[in-house]
Amino acid sequence: MLKAGLAGIGGLTLPDLFRLRANPAASPAGRVPGKNKAVILLWMAGGPSHIDTWDMKPSRPKEIRGPFKNIPTKLPGVHLCEFLPKQAALMDKLTIIRSVDCRGSNHQPNTVMQTANVLAETRTNPEAHLYPGYAAIVAKHRGANQPGIPPAVHLNVRDRTHFAWSGYLGKRYDPFVGDNVSSLFRLPGGLTLDRVKSRRSLVEQMDSLRRDVDGSGAMAALDTYGQQAFDLVAGGRAQEAFDLSREPQRVMDQYGNHDWCQQALLARRLVERGVSFVTLDLSHHSASGTWDTHGDNIPPYGGIWNGLRPLLPVFDHLLSTLVTDLSERGLLNDVLVIAMGEFGRTPQLGTQDSTDGRNHWPIVLSLTMAGGGFRHGQVIGSTDRDGGEISERPVTPGDLAATIFHHMGVPIDVTYEDLQGRPRRVIETGEPLHELI
Numbered sequence: 001m002l003k004a005g006l007a008g009i010g011g012l013t014l015p016d017l018f019r020l021r022a023n024p025a026a027s028p029a030g031r032v033p034g035k036n037k038a039v040i041l042l043w044m045a046g047g048p049s050h051i052d053t054w055d056m057k058p059s060r061p062k063e064i065r066g067p068f069k070n071i072p073t074k075l076p077g078v079h080l081c082e083f084l085p086k087q088a089a090l091m092d093k094l095t096i097i098r099s100v101d102c103r104g105s106n107h108q109p110n111t112v113m114q115t116a117n118v119l120a121e122t123r124t125n126p127e128a129h130l131y132p133g134y135a136a137i138v139a140k141h142r143g144a145n146q147p148g149i150p151p152a153v154h155l156n157v158r159d160r161t162h163f164a165w166s167g168y169l170g171k172r173y174d175p176f177v178g179d180n181v182s183s184l185f186r187l188p189g190g191l192t193l194d195r196v197k198s199r200r201s202l203v204e205q206m207d208s209l210r211r212d213v214d215g216s217g218a219m220a221a222l223d224t225y226g227q228q229a230f231d232l233v234a235g236g237r238a239q240e241a242f243d244l245s246r247e248p249q250r251v252m253d254q255y256g257n258h259d260w261c262q263q264a265l266l267a268r269r270l271v272e273r274g275v276s277f278v279t280l281d282l283s284h285h286s287a288s289g290t291w292d293t294h295g296d297n298i299p300p301y302g303g304i305w306n307g308l309r310p311l312l313p314v315f316d317h318l319l320s321t322l323v324t325d326l327s328e329r330g331l332l333n334d335v336l337v338i339a340m341g342e343f344g345r346t347p348q349l350g351t352q353d354s355t356d357g358r359n360h361w362p363i364v365l366s367l368t369m370a371g372g373g374f375r376h377g378q379v380i381g382s383t384d385r386d387g388g389e390i391s392e393r394p395v396t397p398g399d400l401a402a403t404i405f406h407h408m409g410v411p412i413d414v415t416y417e418d419l420q421g422r423p424r425r426v427i428e429t430g431e432p433l434h435e436l437i
Contacts, residue, residue, distance in 0.1 A: 035334065036145045037408050038271035039138070039372075041279045042264075042319065042339040045110060045162040046289025049345035049358050050366035051387045052304055053081050053312070055098045063349045064386050067305050067356065078379055083312035086320035092377040093323055093332075093370050095436065099381025099390045100365045100400070102343045107162075107360075108288045110342045114164035114279075116401030116427050132416060133164025134404055135277040136173040137426055141410045146274025148237040150176035153270055153278050155263050159286035163279060168416050168424070175279065178242065178266070241273040242266065255321055258314050264322045271335050276408065282315065291341055295354020303356035304349065315339075323370045336372030336407050340365060347388040364390050372407045374436035398430020406432040 049066070051057055056070045056079060070079040073088035078096075080088045087094060104121050105112035111120040115131040122128040132140075139151035152175035154163050166173040240246065244266055255261040260282050267278040283290045285300055293307040301307055319339055326332040344365040345358030352359055364383055370376060381393035402412045405427075412430070415423040 035409070036271075036274070036331075037142075037334050037336075038145065038275065039134070039277045039336045039338065039404060039408065040264075040267045040271060040322070041114075041134070041277070042337065043110070043114075043162065043279055043281045044289070044291045044315075044339060044341035045107065045281050045283045046292030046301070047107060047341040047343045047345060047360060047365070048291040049293060049304060049308060050098070050364065050383075051345065051347060051358075052308055053084065054096050054366040054368060055383055055387055056081060057347075057385065057387050060386060064347050066349055068309075075377055075379070081312060083309060084316045086316045087368070090320050090323060090370075093327070094368050095370070095374065095376045095378050095380060096366060096368050097380045097395050097433075098364075098366045098383055099393050099395055100340070100367055101390060101394045101396050102362050102365045105342045105362045105397075107292070107342045108159070109161040109164075110289075111164050113340065113342050113365075113397055113400075115167075116397045116430065118397065120164070129165075130167040130418070131164070132167040132169045132173070132426070133175075134401060135164070135175045135279055136166035136169050137405070137414065137416075138277045138408050138410060139166075139173045139175065140169055141414055142276055142408055144274050144276055146237065149241060149270075149274035150238065151276050152176065153178045153275050154281070155179065155267060155278060156260075156281040156283065158281065158283055162281045162283060162289065168418050175277070178270070237273065241270050241275070244269070251325070254325070256317060258318075260314060261318045261321065264318050265325075268322060268325055268329075268331075272329070272331060282318075289341070293345065293357055294352055294359065295350070295357025298352065298354055298357060301357070303354060304358060305356050307357075319368070319370075326371060332371040333373040334371075336374070336404065337370045338367060338404075339369070340367030344387075347386040361388070363388060372436075374407075376436075378435065380433065380435050395433065396430055398427045399433060400430075401427050402430040403432045403436065406437070 052066045052068050057065045058070050069082040071082050071085060071088055073080055073091035075091040078091060102113060104118040106121050106123055109122045109129060111122060111128050111131060112118060114133045117131045119125050120128040120131040135152040144151040154175045155178045157177050157179050244262065247265065255265040263280050267280050270278050287300060290311065292301045293303055294301045296303040296306050323337060326335050343360055343362040346361045349356055349358060351357060381395060382391050383389060384391045405412050412427050413425065415425050418424055
């Protein structure tokens, strides 16, 4: 009866009504007062080809360099793919890392590059899904920047295996799934906020009958989750944050109608209103990811020309529009934007008997980032002449995590407890990237 009564508080279809998620916004450890620090992770699930985007090899034979031409950027001597002209013009606000060590990473589930743990590869390690992701760590140790707002949100959740979750931290720190949000905040027919308050009052009276004899703390937890669910709906802050209809038409037009771009605008609204970590999966389908360009004869992925080429203009517009919008709103120093996938692609074109595909390459990947108050307008690291091996400045998942935590005010030596109660470090080895700080 208590369970049904508490569910009736929302009657709101909010997943679990926050029963399993504790919002640490009230007293988060490591929080930086007065700062609206946030991260937007643009997750390119499937593994984008570094050689055909940010680390081109124009002097190599066609079977390595691929079908795309390169163009100069605002940064002298730095060239990008011809289908990334907006990023090329914005290069003074971007940093490209061409030497990210992604050994051990795999996809579906995509966990190594979202957890900083090289052991978080679910296909070989049965505990891999228990390693907490960046978003969950930030949710626990920083919390939301504003009350009544989820600390972390996952967007475009076509497949949960494209994301890292809370793992050992417990479900209370799972990111809020932000898809179809409008229905989550809508009161069902006949239910008003006055009736919600009455139900809550009844539940509180019933709770008092058991609280004194409850030694597990479950009743106290129910009180907390119920209050969060009530605040989320009655307070209206989260509802307003997720409401794209409140954006001016000119801003909607600026981002465009593509679903990815609309969700990038939603990500901006969320961090602007207090969410600390937003992960947006840039995928169209729920297989291993849209960027998994194995070849035209290996559907649904397509190859480099017919698979990757149509994605790049959309991604180019999305990233450049998001960064520019954040900058114009004075948010770019507080919001760190990262675009990456789980690994790169093979230096050789036409793998797996394909016409023009590239296979997985869990050796090196490229990524780009902007904002966060860091020093940008640079390229960090490099690969060898074919793009298959790191030649200068290896950057590990731990280094990436340490950089994110440095930005968010989370200690890089933070630990969590496994199921046996043993403390484990989130970052085994890694330091913030000194080139950025």
